Amino acid sequence: MRFQDMARDDLRRRFASMKDEYEQIKARGLKLDMSRGKPGSDQLELSLEILDDVSSKSGAKASDGTDCRNYGLLDGIPECKALFAEMLDVNPDNIIICGNSSLNIMYDFIAQCMTHGSGAGPWMRQGKLKFACPVPGYDRHFTILEYFGIEMVNVPMLADGPDMDFLEELVKDSSVKGMFCVPKYSNPEGKTFSAETVRRIAAMKPAADDFRIIWDNAYCVHDLYDEGDILPDVFKECAKYGSEDRIIEVASTSKISFPGSGVSAIIASDNNIAAIKKRMFVQTIGHDKLNMLRHARYLKDLKGIKEHMKRHADILRPKFAAVLDAFEKELAGKGIAEWNSPRGGYFISLDVLDGCAKRAVELCKNAGVVLTPAGATYPYGRDPHDKNIRIAPTFPPVGELKTAVALLCLCVQIAAAEKLLEE
Numbered sequence: 500m501r502f503q504d505m506a507r508d509d510l511r512r513r514f515a516s517m518k519d520e521y522e523q524i525k526a527r528g529l530k531l532d533m534s535r536g537k538p539g540s541d542q543l544e545l546s547l548e549i550l551d552d553v554s555s556k557s558g559a560k561a562s563d564g565t566d567c568r569n570y571g572l573l574d575g576i577p578e579c580k581a582l583f584a585e586m587l588d589v590n591p592d593n594i595i596i597c598g599n600s601s602l603n604i605m606y607d608f609i610a611q612c613m614t615h616g617s618g619a620g621p622w623m624r625q626g627k628l629k630f631a632c633p634v635p636g637y638d639r640h641f642t643i644l645e646y647f648g649i650e651m652v653n654v655p656m657l658a659d660g661p662d663m664d665f666l667e668e669l670v671k672d673s674s675v676k677g678m679f680c681v682p683k684y685s686n687p688e689g690k691t692f693s694a695e696t697v698r699r700i701a702a703m704k705p706a707a708d709d710f711r712i713i714w715d716n717a718y719c720v721h722d723l724y725d726e727g728d729i730l731p732d733v734f735k736e737c738a739k740y741g742s743e744d745r746i747i748e749v750a751s752t753s754k755i756s757f758p759g760s761g762v763s764a765i766i767a768s769d770n771n772i773a774a775i776k777k778r779m780f781v782q783t784i785g786h787d788k789l790n791m792l793r794h795a796r797y798l799k800d801l802k803g804i805k806e807h808m809k810r811h812a813d814i815l816r817p818k819f820a821a822v823l824d825a826f827e828k829e830l831a832g833k834g835i836a837e838w839n840s841p842r843g844g845y846f847i848s849l850d851v852l853d854g855c856a857k858r859a860v861e862l863c864k865n866a867g868v869v870l871t872p873a874g875a876t877y878p879y880g881r882d883p884h885d886k887n888i889r890i891a892p893t894f895p896p897v898g899e900l901k902t903a904v905a906l907l908c909l910c911v912q913i914a915a916a917e918k919l920l921e922e
């Protein structure tokens with residue numbers, strides 16, 4: 500029954516019994532962390548062989564003869580470019596293989612736009628700057644923008660990507676310089692942009708000539724099921740409208756091999772690749788080629804990546820199921836929560852009753868379960884409805900996860916009952 504439809508006395512009684520249950524759980528002294536989207540240690544075990552692949556036995560020469568132990572090749576070794584090219588269905592000439600973090604690439608790209616611009620002079624000399632931010636979204640994107648003083652404008656996420664009517668209006672303002680987005684299995688909602696959304700993004704006519712979209716394809720091969728979501732090729736779509744320079748795509752092996760010790764890549768138009776290389780030449784003599792070689796040798800090709808990702812999915816599916824089953828059993832039909840059932844990626848997004856997310860997360864924390872802070876999925880940490888909670892089910896073992904989610908379900912209900920009884 501919906502909490503809203505319960506007689507006040509019944510709700511009061513329910514609230515009291517839930518509080519008792521909460522106190523009992525609290526007394527157990529739990530210490531569980533579900534705050535960040537990290538792979539579990541069993542997932543990390545899957546990639547151990549990567550570490551063996553450039554030993555003296557196998558040699559450290561790339562396919563073009565480059566000795567990966569030495570300086571050289573600013574844009575990465577050919578076999579690693581080929582690997583990313585196949586994974587993302589792009590031309591290897593439009594790829595630069597970088598270091599251990601795509602977030603670092605994104606930060607550098609924005610920094611470069613600030614100081615040198617993206618075609619129409621340095622952004623920092625252009626007065627007020629704004630970015631479109633599909634919400635809920637990835638907190639680290641917002642942190643970069645906040646660091647550079649770029650004002651963030653919330654763009655609602657619909658079922659098939661950002662609200663394009665809203666976005667098309669917003670970009671008529673020439674101070675709107677770009678957008679961060681996660682087009683496949685978005686963080687945190689696990690949504691994938693539809694073909695029509697991708698087409699409209701390619702066809703958009705922003706007032707700013709130097710408008711750039713950071714196409715953060717962090718979860719490009721991270722399917723939980725054999726039939727994954729299909730993200731249309733944004734560069735092919737842009738080619739139809741002559742807007743290829745608009746897209747700066749990034750990806751990494753962080754959630755394929757080792758977060759923080761993987762390989763990342765930037766994918767962009769000929770013009771953008773040339774400009775980025777010019778800056779990178781100043782910035783570094785080259786990235787870690789031994790790690791590129793290890794990854795290329797171990798993963799081999801798209802087939803190798805897919806087989807590897809299936810092993811990840813086998814570990815992750817029961818974790819996603821544990822969360823979704825608990826939500827279905829404890830929260831469904833009560834009028835106090837909505838959630839998504841993603842087919843890939845790393846997160847489940849839970850919307851609780853307006854004004855209850857902070858309280859639910861606080862209750863969890865006080866009973867020993869740390870979640871992503873409420874508000875983190877919005878610019879400036881401000882969720883205007885205080886309702887979104889990002890669930891990161893990947894890191895804890897299934898048993899711990901079940902305990903944590905049971906507590907979360909209880910806290911969501913307590914927070915909702917508290918609010919309704921106050922009204």
Ligand code: PLP
Binds near residue numbers: 600
């Ligand atoms: N982009 C998204 C959407 C993420 O969720 C994450 C990590 O959680 C990253 C980027 C970080 O990627 P990297 O490890 O390549 O810096």
